[in-house]
Amino acid sequence: MRRIIILFIVALVWPFTVSATSADHPHFKADVDVTDKASLQRGARIFMNYCMGCHSAAYMRYNRMGQDLGIEDSILQSNLMFATEKSGDTMTIAMQPGDAEKFFGTAAPDLSVIARSRGADWLLTYFMTFYRDDSRPFGVNNLAFKDVAMPHVLWELQGIQKPVYRIVKKEDGTQREVIDHLELETPGKLDSEDYKNTVNDLVNFLVYVGEPAQIQRKKTGVVVILYLLVLLVIVYLLKKEYWKDIH
Template sequence: MKRLKNFLLLLAAAPVLAFASAGGVHLDKAPVNLADQDSLQRGARMFVNYCLNCHSASAMRYSRLQDIGLTEEQIKDNLLFAADKPGELMKVAMTRREAKAWFGAAPPDLSVVARSRGADWLYTYLRTFYRDDSRATGWNNLVFDKVGMPHVLWTLQGEMVPVHKKHGEHDVIERLELAKPGSVTLAEYDAQVGDLVNYLVWMGEPGQLQRKQLGLIVLAFLAIFFVVAYYLKKEFWKDIH
């Protein structure tokens, strides 16, 4: 029984241990607002244009984007590049065997990446790529050291370079500086990444907002019913007490 208890405690702490192993990097708060349909639509556009080239989202259908305010015609005209019909899944043409041969490992499916990694992790990760000539891709990342993924959004953000400082006998990265501007300002890039992360959070559980709203309605009903039940009980038992 004691072993089982220790195992359950270790299992519960696993996500915390996983985040602690990321090197103690501070994670910035992601601007997640699932009620902001404009943000979700911009995030969906970012996802299709920049992520869906290599990463699939095989648990999501294009037609589900109607839940964030897009019409079927808008989906067909603006987002349907890797499929023929809105009812199809968000898959890429590249097979896992091809991906492994080209990149060394198949890019992970992003259907529930926000649930596995966390919104703050994704928001910080996508904003902390920096130039590193020692890497095969030419890029590294503060949150995910020695990352194999290149910085696919570098044309937007620009090229960041690390500024080192002495920490004991070692050089550590103190901050990142912009060495070569991208097509947007850093503030605009942060906003675009925020939209993308917002969409990834929504995609991980499209019914999340409705579920929470329904939960509030159920709690309100139970609260009202409790009052009614209490007075009914008093009425039924008044002659006994």
């Protein structure tokens, strides 16, 4: 019994411990709305132009994306399809895993379900917290993903950030240097707010890719709830009619 109580206490405390540990760097809250087709279209454009050179989304088909996002086939083929001419194809890439390992040290993961595994907030934080680190092979590091193997492909939009450090004292009395915040060193094409909105659109698109059916599922869910509410009223009135003579 004592062991069970201890495990229960640990289970209660653990989430707060993780939260405190991960609070060493800024966190960003993603504004996710898969019903916002304009945002999804902008996110799709960013994904195709900046991400899909290395990352696939093999669980998604071009024509399904076009139907869900309201993109005509002609626009889809001329603006978003660079690796194939068939709209029914899945969103794969030409780069082989072996080549990716040679170029980057690791194979670039498929991003079909990255939003479901990592979460929208983590993805937004990841895109927002690249910073210059001359010790890394591609000259950048990331607060959300330490020693990341990926270059900062959106640096032209965001610019280059540098870390600003502070000294913290550890429990044993020793001191260590930690990153306090990031500071823009070289401006990009977008200001900070526009860049955040841009990568939020990208995150929104990745959330949609993780479960394309959620658009229809949420619409259907509203209809089902309304139907059940109406049915509840009818059943209640029917119950009163059946029991009126008894009461």
